[in-house]
Amino acid sequence: MFIQVLAPITEIIGAWSIGLGPTLRAILSSPVKLLLHPSALKQFWFAKVWQVMGPGMDEGWGPTKRELVFPHVKGVVFEIGAGLGHSCKYFDLERVTKYIALEPDEEMHLELMTNALKAGLKEDQIVLIGCGLEDLRTIKEQIEPESIDTILSTFSLCSVPSLSIHLSTFVKTFLVPSGQLVFLEHVRNPRTIPAVLQKLYTPIWSIWFGGCKLDSDTINIVDSFGVWKEGRQVMAVGAPGGSGWEMFPHRLGIYLKA
Ligand SMILES: C[S@@+](CC[C@H](N)C(=O)[O-])C[C@H]1O[C@@H](n2cnc3c(N)ncnc32)[C@H](O)[C@@H]1O
Numbered sequence: 001m002f003i004q005v006l007a008p009i010t011e012i013i014g015a016w017s018i019g020l021g022p023t024l025r026a027i028l029s030s031p032v033k034l035l036l037h038p039s040a041l042k043q044f045w046f047a048k049v050w051q052v053m054g055p056g057m058d059e060g061w062g063p064t065k066r067e068l069v070f071p072h073v074k075g076v077v078f079e080i081g082a083g084l085g086h087s088c089k090y091f092d093l094e095r096v097t098k099y100i101a102l103e104p105d106e107e108m109h110l111e112l113m114t115n116a117l118k119a120g121l122k123e124d125q126i127v128l129i130g131c132g133l134e135d136l137r138t139i140k141e142q143i144e145p146e147s148i149d150t151i152l153s154t155f156s157l158c159s160v161p162s163l164s165i166h167l168s169t170f171v172k173t174f175l176v177p178s179g180q181l182v183f184l185e186h187v188r189n190p191r192t193i194p195a196v197l198q199k200l201y202t203p204i205w206s207i208w209f210g211g212c213k214l215d216s217d218t219i220n221i222v223d224s225f226g227v228w229k230e231g232r233q234v235m236a237v238g239a240p241g242g243s244g245w246e247m248f249p250h251r252l253g254i255y256l257k258a
Pocket residue numbers: 050054058080081082083084085086087102103104105108131132133134153154155156159160161210211
């Protein structure tokens with residue numbers, strides 16, 4: 001229990017040990033660019049942290065991701081918070097026709113494109129949109145209503161501000177009827193005291209982890225959209241044998257739009 005409750009602290013220390021050196025060097029070489037633009041500084045920091053932590057996390061979750069992504073993700077795919085493009089290697093390239101990667105952090109774009117191409121996607125199948133999900137106006141300029149077959153997110157919904165508004169609007173506007181939302185996310189612990197601890201950690205945690213909210217109530221938010229038809233599935237990951245004190249309880253979701 002104690003190890004699980006303290007896990008965010010060890011992760012923050014880990015992030016500091018990765019991000020501090022490169023970020024200080026970058027500030028020294030371009031002080032104006034980074035110090036006058038706090039959002040650019042935050043993106044630089046998180047990209048450096050994710051370049052080190054992301055591959056290990058992807059490897060650890062690899063079997064689960066493959067089981068979730070390969071059989072389900074198909075057609076025109078819109079990935080929220082595509083990061084460094086780690087999901088692409090799990091695509092069934094016979095069934096994915098187009099990949100739209102939404103990634104607000106410009107520092108990740110080069111590696112994202114490189115990994116998408118390395119996974120076997122063709123250049124003309126890839127569209128990169130460099131904004132957050134909340135910027136629906138920019139997204140609308142680039143994609144047609146009801147044109148997305150699969151919305152995919154792994155570990156990104158927690159970083160979207162006002163998720164209930166922005167994701168539900170996105171699903172209602174852009175997902176085709178019978179389209180699906182497929183996700184693997186850490187979520188709010190259903191138990192009260194662990195959830196309170198997640199809430200207490202969140203203001204500090206989100207500074208060092210790209211705006212991620214440890215206490216994101218993703219499952220209840222997605223459940224509340226009122227657009228799903230029967231057949232949705234939500235499977236707990238790592239639940240059997242868990243202590244119930246997890247600060248990072250994960251859920252897989254496959255939701256079908258009516
Ligand atoms: C923890 S990383 C996960 C990256 C990738 N999905 C993966 O599994 O490796 C979270 C990602 O969400 C992105 N992100 C942050 N805020 C976002 C927003 N408002 N809308 C969309 N993506 C966002 C971050 O830039 C980052 O790439």
